[in-house]
Amino acid sequence: MLPLAHVGHYAIWVLYAVPVLIVAAAIVRSMIAQRRWEGDEESAPEEP
Amino acid sequence: MSFLPLAHALAAREDLPVPAWLFAWAASIVLIASFFALAAGWRSPRFEQARPRLLGAGFSRAILSLPVQVLCGLIGIFLLGLAVYAGLEGTAAPDRNFALTFLFVTAWLGFPVVSAVLGDVFRPFNPWRAVGRAAGGAFTAIAGQRPAHLAYPERLGRWPAAIGLLAVVWLEVVYGAGGTGLEPDTVAVATLVYSAYTLAMMGLFGVEEWCERGEIFSVYFGMFGRLGLFGVRDGRLERRRPFSAATTWATLPGSAAVVIASIATTSYDGASEGAFVDPMESVYEWIVDLGVGLTAASRLTDTLFMLACFGGVALVYALGVRGMRTVPGAPSKEKLRAGFAHSLIPIALAYLVAHYFSLFVFQEQAQFTYLLSDPLGTGTTDLFGTADGGVDYSILSANAIWYVQVGALLVGHVIGLMLAHDRALVYWPDYRKATASQYWMLAVMVAFTCFGLYLLSVANG
DSSP, X not given: OOGGGGHHHHHHHHHHHHHHHHHHHHHHHHHHHXXXXXXXXXXXXXXX | OTTXXXXXXXXXXXXOSSOHHHHHHHHHHHHHHHHXXXXXXXXXXXXXXXXXXXXXXXXXXXXXXXXXXXXXXHHHHHHHHHHHXXXXXXXXXXXXXXXXXXXXXXXXXXXXXXXXXXXXXXHHHXXXXXXXXXXHHHHHHHHSSOOOOOOOOGGGTTHHHHHHHHHHHIIIIIITTSTTXXXXXXXXXXXXXXHHHXXXXXXXXXXXXXXXXXXXXXXXXXHHHTTSSEEEETTEEEEOOTTGGGGGTTTSTTXXXXXXXXXXXXXXXXXXXXXXXXXXXXHHHHHHHTTOOHHHHHHHHHHHHHHHHHHHHHXXXXXXXXXXXXXXXXXXXXXXXXXXXXXXXXXXXXXXXXXXHHXXXXXXXXXXXXXXXXXXXXXXXXXXXXTTOOOOGGGSOHHHHHHHHHXXXXXXXXXXXXXXXXXXXXHOSSHHHHHHHHHHHHHHHHHHHHHHHXXXXXXXX
């Protein structure tokens, strides 16, 4: 059985996966931003 | 529901105004909007702190009185007995025999929906509970003391029910799919075996203990009953805030497995008629090439894919739990896993409605016409004069079915989000952290919504 025979199925599946990927990407982005913000807070010099 | 050839879609969907996948996108947007609305306006737990209102003492006494309990128990025993008798003595044609439609459609699909509205309505009609209680009462009267029971192993929790749930669906959709199909007498024998097992367990551990933990149907229908409006507490009926009782459901080990098994088995049943057809064929051919017989290969393939569905749903949920664990102040992984399991109950119900709505509407016409008048399907009886009745398949259009499916999935997942958000506010009193933890559950809900719609769109063609 040729693997390419089912490309159509996979293509449709990708369309259904797009919202999940967008939400997952948003979570990853917010986690990176949060860590960067925490890192900046730690490295910032304390005010006298 | 392989024993009924018209289980899901009866006709290819007509042209929808937009492609089916756009419904998944739109549903995801609604979920994301709901998430932000919850984050903005729901900043303290409401379900957890909901106080049920006790109903009138006289009304409670009447509904919960012994004669009513006995009557309900007798109705349950009679219907189970009728199903077993029809299975053993009736026609072998599955669609003409009362047993299959009653057990796998009317009861299996009807109780979850009714329970989700009214509360646990199966409990008074549970035939095994009725027999167990009657036997316990007789023992007490004769021996002059209440029957002694073994202590139920706490670690087992609801695992017997979770495994049993997989077994019931396996019998229904896997065993029935291979060989000659699921025959009524097979179901009758399985019911008798299950009855003997259940009564033995009730004898060992106690009727209520087993119903709460191990009796498959009590646990399964009771789970949906936690979404409903009415419950019983301290011998009184109470009216509670919708969905609020779900917050105290997953306190026993194995509860998450029960609700995951529910979602997984429904997913498998839908996928085996659409999305999984090609990969299942490949695996089947591979197993046959190993020298396994055709029927065994078919059942083995189906079993593997059903277990894969269970693993897949569990994995998505585990990822959500793992994500929540990264939020500062999170409780242990075990606590999170049990603590958010109840938010999957409305999703399990949504999957059930979405996948079996059309089957239920069509088969209930059969149930209340020819199956009621001629339960054995032999063509020799016409108890209510409806033996010549039939099923009107034009009662629902394919598009109407699709809109119900989309609506059910959407509503179920929004309620799931609400329950998860409410629980998060208990674990993270700071609503900002609670909201951050729920990004992960939002991803879980969006994933289940899109997966469910994908399965339905492929199965519906």
